[in-house]
Amino acid sequence: MNLDETTAGHLQELRRGTVVLACLVRLRTPDYGYALLESLNTLGILVDANTLYPLLRRLEKQGLLTSEWNTDEARPRKFYRTSPTGELLADALMTDWRRIDDALAGLTTGDES
Amino acid sequence: MNHTTELTDRYVIAASRSLPRRQGREFARELEERIRDDIDARVASGSSAPDAAEFDALAALGDPARLAARYADRPPMLIGPRWYATWKRVLVITEWSAVPAVAGAYLLAQFITGEVDAGTFGTTWFVLLTTGIYIAFFTTVVFAAIDRAPASDEADVVAWSPRDLPAVAGASPAERRVGLIATLAWLAVIVGLVVWQQFGPSRWGHLEGMLPVLDPALWSFWLPYFLVLVGLEAVMAVWIFRSGWTWPAAAANIVLDLAWAVPSIWLIVTGALFAPGFVELFEANLDADAQQVLPILLVAGIVAGALADAIVGVVNAMRRSRRDALGLVGTAVPARP
Known part of the structure; x- marks a missing residue:
């Protein structure tokens, strides 16, 4: 395994949890898979389709997202929305994210001094 | 148009195959939506020609079985x-x-x-x-x-504890001393039996007509040879008590096993092991089949015993050398009690 692969592997691990958090926050307004993929990547939360689609399915199974098929348009699409449980999880994750960010900030400034 | 739709359908069918029927329907609809959106995006961005967009989208999705595995909660492994x-x-x-x-x-x-x-x-x-x-x-x-x-x-009810750690066999001096005493006692019993079966019955028992088990002719060479082997086994036991199972000890053990097994098997096969009168006494009570089977069982027992002893030595030496290679410092046991 060369350095690029190692880096890619660690980046993927680091981002895994943040994609969950981003989905839960973003889906407070309902949306379907492809639109969510586009908007997250536009925001700079990099995630590929192979990760996102299975993730949505898993979050729904865990009761963190609810879904509804929208058949108003010519093509049926599954719209996901963050459930109340999902909201609670999003809050918990966000709190922890901020705590880790502060801790890392403390670590790096400690290094420099 | 008909052709391209068929391709997507075939992909969705292939991917849904491993799923239960009830989950399959929802999964198929989701996957169809994903493929269609991807095709549209490819055409809109110009990354694929309209004709080739479906093919490109499916190619990017990859093997449907692997895709299904990614969607399933269970990773595609036989035993997790x-x-x-x-x-x-x-x-x-x-x-x-x-x-x-x-x-x-x-x-x-x-x-x-x-x-x-x-x-x-x-x-x-x-x-x-x-x-x-x-x-x-x-x-x-x-x-x-x-x-x-x-x-x-329930499967996890039995919690792990440090007490479950496997013991390091043969490492403690007390354990080695027990092994030494057991081996020496066993060797003494063998020597006693060999001597007693020849001289005992007539000298101490005063039982006329008692026969030795082993052929007295063997005293000219083979019985002294086996008694020397007993002595070497005793030396071996002391060696292992002092330095544990090393590779040279395991090799010497194999040589000793061969020195026991090969001559004794040869003596059994040539019919030279037992005293003539003893065999007749025995054979009177056995039918022809049993007379044929008995030596085979005896030989098999000797082979199995020698093999097992040799393997035990090699396994112990292997464990010992692996343990030594770890270079543990803190757990070293004093060599002498």
Whole structure:
């Protein structure tokens, strides 16, 4: 395994949890898979389709997202929305994210001094 | 248009195949939506020609079976980490105990029925191989099934504790001393039996007509030879008590095993081991089949014993050398009690 692969592997691990958090926050307004993929990547939360689609399915199974098929348009699409449980999880994750960010900030400034 | 739709349908069918029917429908709809959106995006961005967009989208999705595995909660593995260690341990133990036992029993049966020829080596190898494969297959099937059963907490009730750590065999001086005493006592018993069966009955028992078991003619060479081996075994036991099982000790042990087994088997096969009167006394009570089977069982017992002893020595030396290679400092045990 060369350095690029190692880096890619660690980046993927680091981002895994943040994609969950981003989905839960973003889906407070309902949306379907492809639109969510586009908007997250536009925001700079990099995630590929192979990760996102299975993730949505898993979050729904865990009761963190609810879904509804929208058949108003010519093509049926599954719209996901963050459930109340999902909201609670999003809050918990966000709190922890901020705590880790502060801790890392403390670590790096400690290094420099 | 008809052609391209068919391609997507085929992909969705292939991907849904591994899923239960109820989940399959929802999954198929989701996957269709994903593919259609991807095709649209490809056409809109111009990264694929309209004709090729569907093909490109499906190619990017990759093997449908692998895609389905990514969607499923269960990773595509036969036995997951939860049961892997147990599966491996059970497999190793059953293979190592059952395969030699079955092959040994088969070989013994061949000898007893007198069907041994050049082909026996091949058929024994076949028995060895098929037994090994059967055990591996069924053990793995059972564990794969257990791994797929709904997880119950009961399986984890037995919590691990440091007390479960395997003991380091032969490492403590007390354990080695027990081994030394046991071996020396056993050797003394052997010497006693060899001497007693020859001189005992007539000298101390005053029982006229008692016969020695072993042929007295063997005193000219073989019985002294075996008594010397007993002495060497005693030296060996002291050696192992002092320095533990090392590679030279294991090698010397194999040489000693051969020195025991080869002459005694040769003496049995040539019929020179037992005293003439003793054999007749014995044979009077045995039918022809038993007379034929008995020496075979005796030889098989000697082979099995020598083999087991040699293997024990090698395994101990292997464990010891692996342990030494770890270079542990803190757990070193004083060499002398």
